[in-house]
Amino acid sequence: MVEKEHLNTTLICRIQEHANQSVTLNGWVYNSRRSGKIGFLLLRDGTGTIQCIIVKNDVGEDQFESFKSLTQESSLSVSGTVVENERAPGGFEIQVNTLTIHQVSEEYPITPKEHGTEFLMNNRHLWLRSKRQHAILKIRHEIIKATRDFFDSNDFTLVDTPILTPNVCEGTTTLFETEYFGQRAFLAQSGQLYGEANAFAFGRQYNFGPTFRAEKSKTRRHLLEFWMVEPEIAYCDLDEDMVWAEKMLEFIVQRVLENRKFELEILERDTSMLEKVKAPFPRISYTECVDMLKEGGFDFQWGGDFGSPEETYISEKFDRPVFVHRFPSAIKAFYMKRDPENEDLVMGMDVLAPEGYGEIIGGSEREADHDTLLKRINADGLSLDDFQWYLDLRKYGSVPHAGFGMGLERTVTWICKLSHLRETIPFPRMYGRLRP
């Protein structure tokens, strides 16, 4: 901890350490009202909110007048005594001695009344100050930290993979392209291929960064720029890959339940469903899913890809996340290992989140054999030149290996039980939205 005497700030999130002491708080007006000669100020400082009591006789006529001038989001410092009060939200309040106003805010555009989504998105830089957005992004931070802590404490090395890449991993139609001094470069859709090289160097690696898909679709499950964590593990098969995924999800959810109770309450999240997120998760094959869908009245043929309705149907059958494994080879990427027992299947898996949220994780065991992989690259019409280094990994000490990618924003959406991804990232990039 940085010693606080150097930094003359007390934060609201630390107020319980200062009971009965004099403090100075710096923040903004979240709300204010008066009742005769007493003013009530709800102060927010970005780490919490606290009620401040301003008594005219204590602060004097001038300061009480200036209190009256405060508008929503005006910036000010208050000095006073921290007093325990069980009726105050948070259990403490400030008996104010002095107020210092920094700026009386112009009329703040976001008021407690309802606003349209477009308006709020255009004012995202201000909307972030609202209680609900604040809570979602605090939970996002917790999920990121839990994810990193999980891998760090399990002997994974963080190995950042590049954003600017010459090669194309999954489909060329959804790539952002840029000019790289006379070459074409693309924004990475995944760090996986690099992650495989890293796993051979570090045993267990993860990368965690932004990824990009230029999808011309406006759904509540898609962002053009989103964050993904991708562990990749040498000497790992599909079964072990699933164990890593379920242990990670259990760890993340339990951390959020432990540390973000307050924020989950703001979001009115029913936590009983989250408490059930304990490994092991059920494992069902793609083929079993197809049977389930048919029984459920879906007109679905073996070989097709699940869309949102199918994923929702399947995930609603279970009270915790569920693994779907062994998909048809034809609908999956070239690098996935084929099932040794059935060439038509790949050793891949998805995790569907419960409560109808659908896919949050996709992973697989990777093809470790050089010649098989070479055939696939050729069959898919990919440039051999781009993948030579990737094939090298199968020449110089190839080993069974597996990994997965978890979409951060989809995970936040599920854990917070939101209806749209746009609230889970500070400045969302979607089709038709590049601002602010």
Added chain:
Amino acid sequence: MVEKEHLNTTLICRIQEHANQSVTLNGWVYNSRRSGKIGFLLLRDGTGTIQCIIVKNDVGEDQFESFKSLTQESSLSVSGTVVENERAPGGFEIQVNTLTIHQVSEEYPITPKEHGTEFLMNNRHLWLRSKRQHAILKIRHEIIKATRDFFDSNDFTLVDTPILTPNVCEGTTTLFETEYFGQRAFLAQSGQLYGEANAFAFGRQYNFGPTFRAEKSKTRRHLLEFWMVEPEIAYCDLDEDMVWAEKMLEFIVQRVLENRKFELEILERDTSMLEKVKAPFPRISYTECVDMLKEGGFDFQWGGDFGSPEETYISEKFDRPVFVHRFPSAIKAFYMKRDPENEDLVMGMDVLAPEGYGEIIGGSEREADHDTLLKRINADGLSLDDFQWYLDLRKYGSVPHAGFGMGLERTVTWICKLSHLRETIPFPRMYGRLRP
């Protein structure tokens, strides 16, 4: 921790927990040699290396023959007993019972002999397995983790800022551009402006992600894609900003000294210089630097920007990182607050790393006044449309605030005492290099 019985792997970095036990290790041949009927195998598994003793009489004729066939980087599993041996590197060795070979590697291109830089860079996906590269990237991970832990434990919220942006922060000539469904988008050079919005919402925020500069220069201090951590703090002035920066650097360096002793030894890093990295750091003004440079025989005029030779000269005068503060306004960005005592200076600061490494941090107090900022945006010919949201922050509860950015790779270069940035990032992107 994930229970290891699910994951039948023992890692070399955990070997001391298994003294006198039977284990199975999975890895690659780092080195092997024979002496009559005894084989010595240096096994690496990405988390460490360990000596394995293969005695012909123990493993039998067939396995001993297959041991002989092993080439550098061949993949194999060994089972045996963990035995303490103070002469073995790491203090333990494995008495092998069985060997299982996964792949005898083709002739590995990177041998213990010297290779040229171009060759090694072209084989970066394999070069990462080498001891020195491995050590550097382990230290990189430690620095990232320490940085995040520092901010997390000081009540900062991680708020990721976008990569795809419509607005231009520092100069238009060094931007990577992409087409965003009919609009122009640029890859972010900094998350700072967004960070300011986040600081007003969260009090203390940091972002930590990749940033991009399309610089057509090939120096050992430039990458086109690099990672930057950027704290931004509401109610913070230049003095406090410097305190945060020095406390952070002290924390990072001490963590590396504590946890990465082994890797620092591999790099033959003289740690006595790192042990001196304790706050407070010296603070000298730009104007004092100009005097120092003149005394040192530099032909340097007040108003100019420091280049590498100047930064090296100044930083070599001190035994720890040094703050240079209050630069000429004319050479610094529009958003920096002017010195209230002298309009020709900005309240900005750089940190120069010792041992001649030069700038690793740049920061400032930001201009908090709406009209002053508006004038600067106009004077710099920036598009008002792009900065309207940024100006909003000065209308709705503006407060003094400050922040800084630390270049991750420059910091790794200094802490590891390397001569070039290219070794500090897994897959470097430089002018003329986009592969692998």
